[in-house]
Amino acid sequence: MELGQIFAVLGTAASNTGAGLSMGQIYAILGAATAVMLAGLGSVFGVAIAGQSAAGVVTEDPDKFGQVLLLQALPGTQGIYGMLIGFIIMNKLNIFGGMIDVSTETGLLLFVSALPIAIVGLISAIYQGKTSAAAIGIIAKRPEELGKAITFPVVVETYAVLALLASFLMVNGIPV
Amino acid sequence: MPQPSYEYGVARVRVLETRLLTRERIERMVDAQSAEEALKVLSETSYAPLVAELGSPYEYDELLSKEMNRVRDFIDEISPDPAITDLFFLKYDFHNLKVLLKNRYLSGQDDELPLAQMGTVLVEILRKGVEDPESGLLPPFMADAIKKVDQACVLRVDPQKIDTLLDNAMYDHIFKVCRKKRDGFALRYFQMQVDLLNIRSLLRAKRLGQGFDFLKEMLIPYGSLDVSFYSRAMEQPYEQLIKEMESTPYGKVVAEGVQDFLRTGTLTAFERLMDDYLLNYVKALRYNPFGIEAIVGYLLAKENEIKLIRIIMVGKINNLPTEKIRERLRDVYV
Structure with a gap:
């Protein structure tokens, strides 16, 4: 309710400045921004956690760079997923070539569709970063076990992929 | 100075843990024919540069103190919580x-x-x-x-x-x-250390035939065992003490340590069991990638390793029989 009021104010403010944005457009863009921001932030935390572990291993054993880099990069995917959903929404709005108008309902639907990847992306990336850091500990001791080490963070990835799928199907299914 | 993170410190320790002496290496050092040969085994490990600097095996002490100082500096460098x-x-x-x-x-x-x-x-x-x-x-x-x-x-x-x-x-x-x-980890560690030290004092006081007043002076507070436990134990025979400790985490340490104490009259075995017990406590917790456990674990493992090398080198230089040396060795961390 409060959120709705804020958007309404934003909407009027926007139309007052002459931009002529409808509420539907604002909701839709907010959805795109949320997906990119939250999933991206999750990846920032995730790769930073795993990166510190990776740096620790490389300090003592630079030969393991390739293996630990792979593990560090895993929590980076959520940011890409968020960007993907954000991009699809922007594309639907035809934001790059004279935005099309959408109804408030459609805008809200697009916003809600972005939530799975935004929220699941944020949280899963942080936890995947921690799992990656632990898996980097395996590489430190047994570099030959990369396959097993990578499995643990990949299990976390599953749920980010499911959220991406949900967001993708929803965004795709909303007629504009 | 900004402190490194737990993730970073623990990851560095993980690599270094692989360079700790393995049981097999220690066994080979024990089986060596001479002090020179024992050092040769050491020169195949991360100690190689230090061994190369040595003039003779008799200077092993210098090697060990150099290594310990290196460990000290390393812990200082990576500890997220000095x-x-x-x-x-x-x-x-x-x-x-x-x-x-x-x-x-x-x-x-x-x-x-x-x-x-x-x-x-x-x-x-x-x-x-x-x-x-x-x-x-x-x-x-x-x-x-x-x-x-x-x-x-x-x-x-x-x-x-x-x-x-x-x-x-x-x-x-x-x-x-x-x-x-x-810090629950460190608190528990020191609490157990205090308990075991107090039990050691108890054994010592009993052996000297002293009363509880004598022991009371030596007891360190902060342990998990009650003062009444010690006053009771002073009056009771050793068997009762072993029985009473059975249900506590220290059961095994006390049972084996006291038996050896009664047999030999020394606390060497008790002290070894005590060190092993504390080392095992840390060992069990060292897989936490976001805590101080692994870093402390590495420090203790290194202290233990250096103790082992010292025992072996002293033994080899003094031509002690292999079995005697083996008896004195503690568990290896890895």
Whole structure:
């Protein structure tokens, strides 16, 4: 309710400045921004956690760079997923070539569709970063076990992929 | 200075753990025919550069103290929480304080004191601090401990009293830091250490045929065992003590340690079991990638390893039989 009021104010403010944005457009863009921001932030935390572990291993054993880099990069995917959903929404709005108008309902639907990847992306990336850091500990001791080490963070990835799928199907299914 | 993160520190330790001596290497050192041959085994490990610097096997002590100092610097460098890791070095400071103060009050000669280099305070500074506790060179809790000893020694010099006062001062500080930092891991570690030390005091007091009053002086507070336990144990036979400890985590240590104590009359086995017990506690927790456990674990493993090498080298130089050396070795961390 409060959120709705804020958007309404934003909407009027926007139309007052002459931009002529409808509420539907604002909701839709907010959805795109949320997906990119939250999933991206999750990846920032995730790769930073795993990166510190990776740096620790490389300090003592630079030969393991390739293996630990792979593990560090895993929590980076959520940011890409968020960007993907954000991009699809922007594309639907035809934001790059004279935005099309959408109804408030459609805008809200697009916003809600972005939530799975935004929220699941944020949280899963942080936890995947921690799992990656632990898996980097395996590489430190047994570099030959990369396959097993990578499995643990990949299990976390599953749920980010499911959220991406949900967001993708929803965004795709909303007629504009 | 910004502190490194747990993730970073633990990852570095993980790599270094692979360079700890393996049981197999230790066995080969024990089986070596001579001190030279034992050193040769060591030169195949991460000790290689240090072994290369050695003139003769008799200088092994220098090698080990160099390695220990390296470990000290390493822990300082990677510890995300130096307040906690420093606690594990305090025993060296207080060992030095005991030596310096006993030297002052009992013998008075100042040369060739067995001082450890590993403490949190440099030995030279510690020396000056002992001369003048008001100088502000030492952390307040150490200065206060020195003042307490000075006061106690005005009337009568009792080496036992010096030990007790300093032990208590050290654990006062340790538990204060653990509680302030809310570090359950370190708190539990030191609590178990205190319990086991108190049980050791108990055995010692019993052997000397002393009463509870004598033991009470030596008991360090902060343990998990009640004072009434100790007063009861002083009156009871050893078998009862073993039985009573059975249900506690220290059951095995006490049972085996006391049996050996009764057989040999020394506490060597008890002390070895005690060290192993504490090492195992840390060992079990070292897989936490976001905590201090692995870092402390590495420090203890390194201390243990250096102890092992020292036992082997002393044995080899003095031509002790292999079985005798093996008997004295502790569990290897890896």
